[in-house]
Amino acid sequence: MASEQRRSGDGSTPTIYDVARECGVAPSTVSRAFSRPGRVNAVTAERIRQTAARIGYRTNPIARALPTGRTSMIGLVVPDVTNPVYFEVIRGAEAAAAEASFTMLLADTQEQMRLEHEAIERQMSVVEGFVLGTSRISDSALRKVAKQRPLVVLNRPVADVPSVAIDNAHGMRQAAEHLGALGHRAITYVAGPEASWADGMRWRSLREAALELNMRVRRLGPYPPTVPGGMAAVPSLRGGATTAVVTYNDLLAIGVLRGLQRIGVRVPDEMSVVGFDNIFGADLCSPALTTVAAPLRALGTAAVRELLAQLRGAPARTGNSPFLPTRLVVRESTAPRPVRRRV
Amino acid sequence: MASEQRRSGDGSTPTIYDVARECGVAPSTVSRAFSRPGRVNAVTAERIRQTAARIGYRTNPIARALPTGRTSMIGLVVPDVTNPVYFEVIRGAEAAAAEASFTMLLADTQEQMRLEHEAIERQMSVVEGFVLGTSRISDSALRKVAKQRPLVVLNRPVADVPSVAIDNAHGMRQAAEHLGALGHRAITYVAGPEASWADGMRWRSLREAALELNMRVRRLGPYPPTVPGGMAAVPSLRGGATTAVVTYNDLLAIGVLRGLQRIGVRVPDEMSVVGFDNIFGADLCSPALTTVAAPLRALGTAAVRELLAQLRGAPARTGNSPFLPTRLVVRESTAPRPVRRRV
DNA sequence: TTGAAAGCGCTAACAG
DNA sequence: CTGTTAGCGCTTTCAA
Numbered sequence: 001m002a003s004e005q006r007r008s009g010d011g012s013t014p015t016i017y018d019v020a021r022e023c024g025v026a027p028s029t030v031s032r033a034f035s036r037p038g039r040v041n042a043v044t045a046e047r048i049r050q051t052a053a054r055i056g057y058r059t060n061p062i063a064r065a066l067p068t069g070r071t072s073m074i075g076l077v078v079p080d081v082t083n084p085v086y087f088e089v090i091r092g093a094e095a096a097a098a099e100a101s102f103t104m105l106l107a108d109t110q111e112q113m114r115l116e117h118e119a120i121e122r123q124m125s126v127v128e129g130f131v132l133g134t135s136r137i138s139d140s141a142l143r144k145v146a147k148q149r150p151l152v153v154l155n156r157p158v159a160d161v162p163s164v165a166i167d168n169a170h171g172m173r174q175a176a177e178h179l180g181a182l183g184h185r186a187i188t189y190v191a192g193p194e195a196s197w198a199d200g201m202r203w204r205s206l207r208e209a210a211l212e213l214n215m216r217v218r219r220l221g222p223y224p225p226t227v228p229g230g231m232a233a234v235p236s237l238r239g240g241a242t243t244a245v246v247t248y249n250d251l252l253a254i255g256v257l258r259g260l261q262r263i264g265v266r267v268p269d270e271m272s273v274v275g276f277d278n279i280f281g282a283d284l285c286s287p288a289l290t291t292v293a294a295p296l297r298a299l300g301t302a303a304v305r306e307l308l309a310q311l312r313g314a315p316a317r318t319g320n321s322p323f324l325p326t327r328l329v330v331r332e333s334t335a336p337r338p339v340r341r342r343v
Numbered sequence: 344m345a346s347e348q349r350r351s352g353d354g355s356t357p358t359i360y361d362v363a364r365e366c367g368v369a370p371s372t373v374s375r376a377f378s379r380p381g382r383v384n385a386v387t388a389e390r391i392r393q394t395a396a397r398i399g400y401r402t403n404p405i406a407r408a409l410p411t412g413r414t415s416m417i418g419l420v421v422p423d424v425t426n427p428v429y430f431e432v433i434r435g436a437e438a439a440a441a442e443a444s445f446t447m448l449l450a451d452t453q454e455q456m457r458l459e460h461e462a463i464e465r466q467m468s469v470v471e472g473f474v475l476g477t478s479r480i481s482d483s484a485l486r487k488v489a490k491q492r493p494l495v496v497l498n499r500p501v502a503d504v505p506s507v508a509i510d511n512a513h514g515m516r517q518a519a520e521h522l523g524a525l526g527h528r529a530i531t532y533v534a535g536p537e538a539s540w541a542d543g544m545r546w547r548s549l550r551e552a553a554l555e556l557n558m559r560v561r562r563l564g565p566y567p568p569t570v571p572g573g574m575a576a577v578p579s580l581r582g583g584a585t586t587a588v589v590t591y592n593d594l595l596a597i598g599v600l601r602g603l604q605r606i607g608v609r610v611p612d613e614m615s616v617v618g619f620d621n622i623f624g625a626d627l628c629s630p631a632l633t634t635v636a637a638p639l640r641a642l643g644t645a646a647v648r649e650l651l652a653q654l655r656g657a658p659a660r661t662g663n664s665p666f667l668p669t670r671l672v673v674r675e676s677t678a679p680r681p682v683r684r685r686v
Numbered sequence: 687t688t689g690a691a692a693g694c695g696c697t698a699a700c701a702g
Numbered sequence: 703c704t705g706t707t708a709g710c711g712c713t714t715t716c717a718a
Contacts, residue, residue: 013468058464058468060468061468061469062405062408062409062414062468062469063409065405066405066406066409071405073448073469081430081433081434081437082430082431082434082623084427084430084623087424087425087427087430088425090424090449090451091424091425091451094424094449094450094451095451095453098450098451098458098461098462098465101465103448103450103465103466103469104448104449104450105416105446105447105448105449106433106437106447106448106449107437107441107446107447108433108434108437108438108441110438115441118441119441121401122441122444122446123446125356125401125403125404125405126404126405126416126446254627280425280427280623280624281623281624281627284597284624284627284628285627285628285629286628286629
């Protein structure tokens with residue numbers, strides 16, 4: 001009996017062999033008791049589970065992973081952990097993973113394509129699948145990754161790759177309707193990163209909605225999607241007919257708020273400002289920001305759930321990716337159109 | 344030759360055996376070429392590396408981990424991923440890990456002791472060591488973990504367990520000196536969670552520093568370390584001689600700002616407010632918050648570096664944990680003591 | 687339903 | 703310096 005020769009119950013963590021010996025069954029039976037409980041006599045299984053608990057046996061995921069490839073780990077790679085947009089995504093993803101007893105590897109790529117490639121590379125042989133947030137790598141690189149591991153991308157539709165996204169179009173329509181209802185006739189969009197799919201999407205949606213509502217729209221930018229970026233946009237805001245600005249995201253909106261305050265334009269009396277995302281801090285600034293709330297946590301959760309489904313063998317939903325609904329949060333930065341504009 | 348029987352170069356990812364065959368060397372030599380380059384002939388090593396690169400071989404971390412126990416993974420478990428204090432810690436930790444080609448597992452325990460235990464349990468057999476942020480579990484449980492894996496805890500000294508911490512004492516002294524220099528004579532500390540080591544530390548340090556500077560101090564609380572917590576503290580602020588408040592953290596300070604504004608007390612004209620941490624958003628609120636900046640990113644980095652050092656065999660620095668220096672950031676929420684107080 | 691045996695891909699003695 | 707030989711702990715045929 002080969003198993004007799006296995007290590008005796010020394011100080012280190014117990015193995016399947018220890019349980020087998022204690023129980024008087026073969027190691028393979030212990031293994032089965034844990035990995036496919038159906039295939040073992042119910043009472044034997046129970047006895048095995050008892051002794052396992054007693055001697056403190058816990059299956060070793062590494063050892064399991066070697067023959068099966070199943071590591072119970074998924075990788076989440078995001079461009080910037082410190083970007084408030086991602087906190088909630090991370091939490092949602094982590095919660096969904098933990099719920100399924102999966103462990104989440106987190107990588108921060110610092111917005112750099114090279115680091116993103118490295119992170120994927122580093123995690124590839126260890127995770128069962130990936131969730132990629134706002135990826136910087138090319139569509140073809142993405143498809144290559146998808147060929148090796150199940151993959152879900154966030155907020156970016158890529159042919160043949162499953163993704164989940166915010167319903168940008170609906171969000172921008174909400175913003176436009178809100179402003180329209182307040183009587184604004186001319187609005188300016190302050191754009192985020194040029195290459196961003198989300199930015200293009202948001203701009204097009206806003207324009208469409210605004211036009212339908214008989215408002216004039218123009219676009220300024222691109223700007224880096226940050227507070228300084230928003231401040232930089234303010235000078236270009238002056239001199240038009242604009243009485244309301246909608247920004248690519250909240251950081252930009254907060255920057256616009258700042259910039260406007262600096263040059264003495266009062267918000268919302270003289271100018272209304274609407275952000276996008278509803279990040280932590282959007283209600284801290286003053287005036288508190290009216291913004292389109294993106295279901296960030298739900299995004300993380302949905303992505304992981306989708307990934308786990310694929311891992312369980314569900315077909316990859318590559319076509320129409322689900323669009324998560326937005327919600328308009330009206331706070332203090334929007335008000336009816338001023339009778340006489342001043343900017 | 345046993346190795347001859349190993350799988351031939353089929354479609355799946357190449358192994359050590361594939362490289363060995365291509366190169367005409369033994370598998371163990373290939374292994375050595377990657378794991379201890381010193382122990383193999385330089386030119387052979389180079390040749391191996393070449394072919395490895397050519398056929399796309401990459402060492403399988405799972406397979407490596409099984410015999411060695413070295414997974415190149417560390418676990419970071421934090422109470423709340425969405426708490427702005429932790430973003431920077433996470434980023435610092437992740438960067439330090441990536442720098443050493445380590446992968447980081449992240450777990451969010453939602454401030455719950457049970458989830459913290461589960462997370463540690465889940466990660467235990469897969470990581471080489473842990474960094475635990477603001478752990479909720481007992482000292483003895485912590486020591487038990489430390490017995491199984493190298494461990495570094497954040498902001499909480501535990502006997503026999505290495506830790507890194509913010510220099511709370513110095514931070515509070517900076518706050519007290521700032522307020523003293525502005526002429527304040529009576530200050531109130533708004534306390535955070537009762538059980539928190541950091542809270543106790545901050546309060547004692549503030550009191551000591553204030554007393555030395557001939558200021559009166561009192562303590563209010565405990566309060567949950569959140570914006571609502573800060574708002575809840577405001578009523579108790581009235582009626583004393585207090586002209587300045589120092590809070591356990593920024594969230595509380597922002598809450599105090601809000602609460603004060605609501606009851607018509609002007610900051611900083613009538614009351615000065617100082618926070619702690621300098622989280623994202625501390626400069627977004629209005630007035631922008633004067634606060635003691637904690638080196639959060641450095642904290643994450645230092646913890647991981649310490650952990651990696653232990654992994655390399657350095658002795659666990661359990662005694663005096665390093666204290667990372669704070670920095671006072673003066674913004675708009677503090678001003679000279681009002682001539683006539685009003686609260 | 688259970689046991690025996692053969693690996694998963696890599697590392698680590700131990701010889702040579 | 704290099705090859706040979708056992709495993710790491712678990713899963714998985716294949717028989718019984």
